[in-house]
Amino acid sequence: MSDSPKRADGGRRAWLGAAAAGVAGVVLAPGVRLIEVARAAPAKTAGADPAVRWGLLIDTTKCAPGCEDCVRACHAENGLAPPTRPTDARWMRKVEIKEMKTGRQASVPVMCQHCAEPPCVDVCPTGASFKRADGIVLVDRHRCIGCRYCMMACPYKARSFVHEPLAGQKPEVPRGKGCVEGCTLCVHRLDRGQALTACAEACTRAGHGAILFGDLNDPASEIARRVRELQSTQLRADLKLDPGVRYHGI
Amino acid sequence: MLRGLAGALLALLVLPGVGVLAAEAAGRTPRPAIEPAQALTQCIAPAEVMRREHPAMLAHQRDDTVRGGVRGAKASLRGCIDCHAGAATHSVAASPKDFCVSCHAFAAVKIDCFECHTGTREGVR
Amino acid sequence: MKTIAATRNFWLLVAVGGLVTAVGLGAAHQMELHGHVITGMDNSIVWGLPHVFAIFMIVAASGVLNVASIGSVFGQPAYKPRAPLSGLLCLALLAGGLMVLMLDLGRPERVIVAATHYNLKSVFAWNVLLYSGMAAVVVVYLWTMFERRYKAWSRPAGMAVLLWRFVLTTGTGLIFGFLVARQAYQSALLAPLFIVMSFAWGLAVFLVVQAAMYRWNDRRLPPELQHRLARLLGIFIAASLYLVAVYHLTNLYFERQAGFEAFILRDGGVFPLLFWGGYVLLGSVLPMALLLHPRPPGEAAVLAAALLVVAGAFAWLFVFIVGGQAYPLDIFPGHVASSAFGDGQVATYRPTAPEWLLGLGGLGAAFLLTTIGVRVLDFMPQDDLPTARP
Numbered sequence: 001m002s003d004s005p006k007r008a009d010g011g012r013r014a015w016l017g018a019a020a021a022g023v024a025g026v027v028l029a030p031g032v033r034l035i036e037v038a039r040a041a042p043a044k045t046a047g048a049d050p051a052v053r054w055g056l057l058i059d060t061t062k063c064a065p066g067c068e069d070c071v072r073a074c075h076a077e078n079g080l081a082p083p084t085r086p087t088d089a090r091w092m093r094k095v096e097i098k099e100m101k102t103g104r105q106a107s108v109p110v111m112c113q114h115c116a117e118p119p120c121v122d123v124c125p126t127g128a129s130f131k132r133a134d135g136i137v138l139v140d141r142h143r144c145i146g147c148r149y150c151m152m153a154c155p156y157k158a159r160s161f162v163h164e165p166l167a168g169q170k171p172e173v174p175r176g177k178g179c180v181e182g183c184t185l186c187v188h189r190l191d192r193g194q195a196l197t198a199c200a201e202a203c204t205r206a207g208h209g210a211i212l213f214g215d216l217n218d219p220a221s222e223i224a225r226r227v228r229e230l231q232s233t234q235l236r237a238d239l240k241l242d243p244g245v246r247y248h249g250i
Numbered sequence: 251m252l253r254g255l256a257g258a259l260l261a262l263l264v265l266p267g268v269g270v271l272a273a274e275a276a277g278r279t280p281r282p283a284i285e286p287a288q289a290l291t292q293c294i295a296p297a298e299v300m301r302r303e304h305p306a307m308l309a310h311q312r313d314d315t316v317r318g319g320v321r322g323a324k325a326s327l328r329g330c331i332d333c334h335a336g337a338a339t340h341s342v343a344a345s346p347k348d349f350c351v352s353c354h355a356f357a358a359v360k361i362d363c364f365e366c367h368t369g370t371r372e373g374v375r
Numbered sequence: 376m377k378t379i380a381a382t383r384n385f386w387l388l389v390a391v392g393g394l395v396t397a398v399g400l401g402a403a404h405q406m407e408l409h410g411h412v413i414t415g416m417d418n419s420i421v422w423g424l425p426h427v428f429a430i431f432m433i434v435a436a437s438g439v440l441n442v443a444s445i446g447s448v449f450g451q452p453a454y455k456p457r458a459p460l461s462g463l464l465c466l467a468l469l470a471g472g473l474m475v476l477m478l479d480l481g482r483p484e485r486v487i488v489a490a491t492h493y494n495l496k497s498v499f500a501w502n503v504l505l506y507s508g509m510a511a512v513v514v515v516y517l518w519t520m521f522e523r524r525y526k527a528w529s530r531p532a533g534m535a536v537l538l539w540r541f542v543l544t545t546g547t548g549l550i551f552g553f554l555v556a557r558q559a560y561q562s563a564l565l566a567p568l569f570i571v572m573s574f575a576w577g578l579a580v581f582l583v584v585q586a587a588m589y590r591w592n593d594r595r596l597p598p599e600l601q602h603r604l605a606r607l608l609g610i611f612i613a614a615s616l617y618l619v620a621v622y623h624l625t626n627l628y629f630e631r632q633a634g635f636e637a638f639i640l641r642d643g644g645v646f647p648l649l650f651w652g653g654y655v656l657l658g659s660v661l662p663m664a665l666l667l668h669p670r671p672p673g674e675a676a677v678l679a680a681a682l683l684v685v686a687g688a689f690a691w692l693f694v695f696i697v698g699g700q701a702y703p704l705d706i707f708p709g710h711v712a713s714s715a716f717g718d719g720q721v722a723t724y725r726p727t728a729p730e731w732l733l734g735l736g737g738l739g740a741a742f743l744l745t746t747i748g749v750r751v752l753d754f755m756p757q758d759d760l761p762t763a764r765p
Contacts, residue, residue, distance in 0.1 A: 048319035086417035086717065095718045097710040110706070110714075119555060125503060127494035132319060140316045141366055145489050146481015148421040149499050155556035157704055157716065161421060161481060163412040169368040171328065176366030177410045178481030191321045235706055239555060250707070362484075 045191055050133040053116075053244060054185050055216040056200070057223050057232060058109055060249035062210035065096055065107040070211055073202030074111070077186060079170035089160035089175075091183045092199065097250070106250050109199070109211070111183035112137060112158035113235060113243030120150035120159065129180075135216075135244050136185045146178040155236050158182045185213075216244065282352040285336040293333070294324050308363075327367060335371035343369030384591075385750050392743030399736010402729040403478035411481065414730050419722035420700050425479040427692045428734030431576065432472030432741060433506070434547060434569060435688075437540040438577020439464045440513070447516075447533025453600050456756040457585070458533070462517045463748045464584060469510055471741030475733055498549050505543040512539050521752065544570045551699075558635040559699025564625075568618040572688070575611035579684035582608065584745065586678045588755060595674075597758065602671040605680070609666035612684060616659045619691070631708070638702050638721070639694060646698040649690040658687010697724055 074092050075082065083090045092111035098104070114137045120129045121137065128143035129150045139150075139159075151159045159182040166176055172188040175181055186197040196204070200213035214223030232246040287293070293300055300307075311325040322329070334342050334349040342349040343364040350369065354361055377385075405413060416423045443461035446454030477486050493500045516536050519529040548569030554560040582604060589596055596604075623640065626632040639646050662680035665672055672680070701722045706712065712719035748754060 044323045045319070045321045047314070083715070086419060086722075087412050088418075090418070090716050093714045093716040093718070095706070095712050095714040095716075097707045097712045099710050101709070108707075110718075121494075122496050123499060123553065124494055125497045125499040126489055126492040127497075130317060132317065134319070138316070140313075142312055142316065143485075143488055143492055144482065145485040147489075147499065148481070149497075149550075151418070151421045152700070153554050153556055155704060156706055157418075157718065160418050161411065163417070164410040165365070169366065171331075171368050171370060171372045174366040174368070176362075178407075179366070180481070187319070191319050236708075 048133040048136075048191075051217060052215045053135040053217040054190065055114070055135070055214065055223060055244035055246065056185075056197070057212040057214075057226055057230070058245065058247050059210045059212070059230070060106045060108050060247055062208050063094075063107040063109065063249075064208070065094075065105070067107070067208070068094055069202045069206045069208070070094075070109050070199035073198045074183070077170075077189075077198035078173045078184075079168070079175070087163040089162060089181060091160065091181070108247065108250060110156060110158075110235070111199075111245070112154075112185075113156050113241070113245045114183075114185060116242035116244070117240065119153040119155065119241065123149045123153040125149065132187075136187055136190075137182075138184055138187065139180055139182065141174065141176065141179045141181070144179040146180065148180060150180055155239055155241070280356070282356040283347050284349055284352050285334075285347055287333045287349070291333055294329075327363070328372065331369060332371050335369070335374075340371045340374040341369040385746065388746045389743065392739050392746055395739030396736050396743055399475075399733050399739055400478075402732035402736065403483070406478070406729050406733070407483055413727060415725045415727045416730075417722075419717045420697060420724040422696055422700065423724060424693075424697075424726040424730040425475050425733050425737075426696055427689060428737050429472045429475040429479070430547070430696070431685075431688055431692055432468045432475070432737060434544060434573045435576040435580050436465045436468035436472060437509075437544045437547075438573030438575065439468065439581050440536055440540055441574050441577055442581050443516070444533060444537045447529055448537050453603065453758070456758055457581075458529075459517060459520050459752075460585065460588075460749070460754040460756060461581060462513050462520070462536075463752075463754050464581060464745060465513050466510060466517075467741040467744035467748065468580065469506060469513075470744055471737040471739075473506060474740050475737035478733060498546055498553055502543070502546045502550065505539070505546055509536075509539055509543055512536050540573075541570065544573050551695075556704060557699055558626075558632055558702060558705065559639075559695065562622065562625075564618065564622050568615070568622065571611065571614045571618055572691075575608065575615050575684055576688045578604070578608045578611055579681040579688075582677060582681040583685070585756070586674065586681075588749065592755065598671065600758070601674065601677060605666045605672050605677050608677075608680065608684070609663050612659050612663050612666070616655070616663075619654075631705075635702050639698055643698060643701070643721070646694045646701070650694045650698075653690025654687045654694065657683050658690060659684075662687075700724075 071090075071092050071094060074080075075090075078091060080089055080091060092109055095108045095110050097106050097108060114131075114135055116131075116135065118129070118131055118137050121131055124130075125147060126143045126145055128140045128145070129137070130140060131137050146161070148161055151157075151161060159180050161180050162175060162177050164177060169175055173184075186194075186199075189197065195213075197211075197213045200211040203209065203211040212223050212226060214221040216224055216227070218224055227246055230248050232248045233250065234241075234243045234246055295303070307325040308327060308330075311323055312327070314320045314323060315326065331342050336342070336345065336348045339345050339348055343351050346352060346355060348369065350361070350364070414423060439461050441461075442454055443458035445451045446456075446458045446461075477483055480486070489503060493504070495501070512532070512535055516529065516532040519525040519532045545566045548566035551560040552562055552565040585596070623636060626636045639650060641647055662683045665676045665680040665683075701724060703712075703717070703719050703721060706718065
């Protein structure tokens with residue numbers, strides 16, 4: 001019976017191995033759960049990429065007067081209450097324009113233009129208004145003292161000042177009384193890997209297709225291809241601020 | 251007269267302090283009643299380190315996040331809130347027993363984080 | 376020797392000044408608690424009445440040092456004894472103006488952030504450095520005038536003060552001049568305009584305070600000196616009016632500015648009223664008539680003219696700051712625009728009580744500091760000419 005001990009050993013080993021695996025599983029499983037819980041947020045991201053320049057292409061020929069899908073989506077995404085008073089914050093709005101000489105009308109969504117040479121960044125005394133590496137112009141509310149000089153400097157009336165104490169902010173969009181704010185190109189979505197801003201997503205989902213978002217620096221991106229094909233202009237291009245938002249049809 | 255004035259000034263400075271201490275002893279200011287963070291978890295650093303260093307850690311991290319776009323790093327505020335949010339309120343700042351408010355109220359260190367940041371854990375209405 | 380009456384009057388003035396300042400601070404506290412929604416400011420008019428008060432005080436603070444400069448730097452003997460009072464008024468007005476400016480911030484508790492983080496491309500940041508530096512330089516200057524053994528240094532200190540305030544007031548003008556977005560600003564002319572305005576406003580404030588001090592102390596300003604100061608103020612008013620005229624004439628020449636100029640000068644309601652009635656008529660023409668008349672003006676006329684200049688300054692600043700924001704931005708040239716955010720519309724602004732109280736609180740603080748200053752130290756101009764009332 002010389003095989004028996006080996007077989008018995010093999011069996012015992014197998015049993016021990018299985019038991020050890022089982023115990024290890026029981027012991028480690030909570031640990032796996034531990035890692036899962038303690039790092040509820042996804043793994044650390046790399047940060048803004050300087051090779052990227054985020055931008056929007058807005059086709060106003062596809063913008064219906066009175067349609068506010070993009071504005072509503074923006075405000076819902078960022079936790080803004082529906083604005084009614086002149087003191088309420090608006091991160092984007094629809095402007096109805098009519099050319100004085102010809103009478104031609106258009107409906108234009110206007111938000112922070114994310115200029116390459118932002119006047120708001122130049123004038124901010126503390127450096128709270130800044131341009132991120134990927135071209136998004138933001139307000140660092142930790143540094144904003146609420147002087148509103150950037151609001152004086154912006155040619156597009158892009159920014160709002162928070163006139164009252166706020167509550168119930170979205171977890172990913174902190175905002176509060178006494179600071180200035182504006183369109184962030186949904187930076188919290190971009191940093192988490194989502195492909196579109198809320199306004200672009202809402203417009204596409206509704207079937208209008210007026211707002212295209214993407215990386216202007218990537219020649220293969222859809223927005224870069226479209227701006228090569230389609231005539232587009234920047235608002236107040238004479239100021240040479242080089243906004244990242246381009247408009248077709250005005 | 252000067253001596254009398256000095257005595258009065260001394261009394262003016264000392265008596266309120268004694269009063270406060272007496273009230274302390276009587277339990278007027280409750281010790282922080284911190285809801286423990288989620289079970290089977292460990293903070294990013296030991297409690298003594300966190301107690302001393304969390305302002306600096308958060309201040310450094312916020313610049314990386316806001317200006318650099320780095321999300322989900324070790325000392326991210328969202329990470330703290332997700333772990334430390336109270337079971338009942340799902341927040342670190344909603345009730346006096348919640349994590350941040352409880353200690354800060356006791357230490358009388360006013361913070362303005364939650365004027366802008368919601369203290370509520372993500373995914374909770 | 377301080378009489379009982381003088382002491383009583385001093386405490387009365389301190390009480391009044393202290394009360395006005397305290398009410399102003401209370402208004403600022405309400406603004407901090409409830410937010411700017413309790414003011415008349417909104418997302419179209421972001422700088423309102425507090426800025427009018429603050430910028431008046433800051434510009435006048437710079438200009439009031441003219442008297443000192445004419446004495447210390449240009450060596451005019453009649454002005455030398457007036458230099459210390461001029462320095463005190465500068466500090467008081469600067470303190471009052473900066474108080475209003477800082478308390479009007481959305482987050483006034485973050486002044487420390489402003490003092491420790493500087494974006495050096497921002498003229499606003501430069502001004503923060505310049506204002507605090509100005510206070511330090513003026514303190515040194517006052518010290519050279521009060522401390523006998525440093526008297527030799529008062530000329531270099533006076534020169535430093537002169538240069539500093541030129542840079543500072545240029546910076547204040549360029550806060551607006553650098554704003555390419557708005558039709559009211561975007562002009563290099565604003566820098567020299569603010570400098571000349573500072574001369575007029577500063578001298579006007581100086582004359583009012585000097586008149587009050589002389590009357591309070593039963594003294595009389597020598598008529599020749601009175602006449603010289605009056606003439607000087609008249610010249611400064613004329614120079615300001617000239618630059619304002621050039622500014623508007625140039626704007627009127629540019630077709631793209633026509634809409635804005637029509638708004639400010641004719642169609643804008645309260646703005647043309649304040650500009651023509653407040654600044655031009657009451658604040659410039661009338662004082663010039665009083666001051667530059669061939670027959671030398673009396674004490675009352677000079678005081679009246681100085682007060683009118685101050686009133687005109689407030690009117691002009693309101694038109695400049697608020698009117699410049701009320702006119703809509705021209706985002707779509709050649710188009711008529713409308714939106715729910717006020718695009719294409721003239722914005723309305725009605726200042727509320729907290730704004731008035733904060734602004735007046737700043738004046739109160741300047742008044743309080745001046746009153747305490749002249750009581751504690753000898754700022755009364757000591758002329759060699761007879762000044763006692765007959």
